[in-house]
Amino acid sequence: MPRYRLDIEYDGSAYAGWQWQADQPSVQAAIERAFLSFCGEQVSLRGAGRTDAGVHATGQVAHVDLAKEWPAQKVRDAVNAHLQVAKETVAITAVSLAADDFDARFSATGRHYLYRIVNRRAPLTLEQKKAWWVPKRLDHAAMHDAAQLLIGKHDFTTFRSTQCQAVSPVRTLDRLDVTRSGDAIEVRASARSFLHNQVRSMVGSLKRVGEGGWTAADLEKALAARDRAACGQVAPPDGLYLVKVDYPEA
Known part of the structure; x- marks a missing residue:
């Protein structure tokens, strides 16, 4: 069965997240329905990252296996046409034939996220659900300096959801x-x-x-606490974007 890599963009505002859910709209389900309309196949998509409800993407990646080999541009254009008919806020930006062992999730070597804050007194209009509105003036330089304390390999228990299913809380943060x-x-x-x-x-x-x-020292103490209760406010999903996923060169 030919395997295809899909590069995907979406406005996550109307979805309960990437992953298929029985009683909620999801990005995965929207694309799978578009494939069913296109080629009559009930496909199963695997994405590089399971973004939460309200989170957006400009560089999500997924793979799908099809029974028949189609030209990549045909797959892109046909699936997009069906997504548009269904009024989904999802687009397939690129399609390519992938190696049989390519896995959008497990082959990934890096993931890059952008979080957008609009820091002004006036509320949002055009960017509602696209950024976090913070009316109080923020010192971005202090934020950046403090952020560097989180770079490297750490136990990030403080900064992970209590619902997180990862076996280990240890991660290596390359950039913040x-x-x-x-x-x-x-x-x-x-x-x-x-x-x-x-x-x-x-x-x-x-x-x-x-x-x-x-202070930066308070952030460092929160990290060292390895306690979810030590975390500050969890930022809303509106401002978060999955912008890129890295893979080894072919």
Whole structure:
């Protein structure tokens, strides 16, 4: 059976997350229905990351096996056509034939997330559900400096959901940068893999640093506590985007 890699973009506002759920709309289910309409096959998609309800993606990756080999552009255009007819806020940006052993989840060597904060007094209009509105002025430089304390290999128990199913809370964080351009603050995080709610938990705690409620030392103490209760506010899903997934060169 030919295997295809799908590069996917979606506005997650209307979905209960990436993963298929029996009684809730999901990105995975929307794409699987589009494939059924396109080629009559009940496919099973595997995604690189199980984004939560309300989380967006510009660089999600998935793979799918089909009974018949189709031109990659035909797959992309046909599936997108059916997604549009169904009024889904999902698009397949690229399709390519993949090796039989390619696995969107387990072949990945890195994942990159962006978290967007709009830091201004006026509430959001055009960017509702696309960013976290924080009206109190944040010190992004203090946030960035504190964020560097989380870089490296750590036990991130403090920054993972109590519902996280990962066997180990230990992860190696490669990047956590905070930058500002006007009213927009961007937090960029990179690692081989993340724990459930890890990025949103880190961003919420960094926001506390930015508003002056915590110092960098307080953030470091929270990490060392290895206790979920020590975490700051968990940032809402609206501002989180899966922007890229890395794979070994062919």
